[in-house]
Amino acid sequence: MSRLWDTPDFWARSETDELLREHPNTDVRMLAELLAQGRSDYDGDPAFARDIIMELNKRADAGIRFWPQHAGLQAIEDEVREMLVTIGTEEEEAPQAYWWQRL
Structure with missing residues (x-):
């Protein structure tokens, strides 16, 4: 592998x-x-x-010493949830196919 x-x-x-x-x-x-x-x-x-x-x-x-690290799944999930609230979509209304709902 x-x-x-x-x-x-x-x-x-x-x-x-x-x-x-x-x-x-x-x-x-x-x-x-x-x-x-x-x-x-x-x-x-x-x-x-x-x-x-x-x-x-x-x-x-x-111009850097270290490459930036990935934010991580928790930060991405929080950002997506924040966007859903901003556009008025409640989490329950979102389709279950979203990756963050399968975690």
């Missing part, structure tokens, strides 16, 4: 998050440059090092 977390992108993002937490006062671009200059591999894996450097550069280009 394929797993979303078993991909090179996921591992590079996870390791990048960890590196940024370990070096909170280091600029993202600077960390990418230091990694590129200092190591030809990362944990014995040059492709993994390149993936981490690419991820660091993507974040530097975006």
Whole structure:
């Protein structure tokens, strides 16, 4: 079975998050440059090092240290319920096919 977390992108993002937490006062671009200059591999894996450097550069280009996290199902459900109240549709009147009613 394929797993979303078993991909090179996921591992590079996870390791990048960890590196940024370990070096909170280091600029993202600077960390990418230091990694590129200092190591030809990362944990014995040059492709993994390149993936981490690419991820660091993507974040530097975006002007962020960490990608925003998903709001979560509870926040989405609350927002949908608020919209239903705003438009005057009571929860009981809404069709039972809505995903938040199956939770």
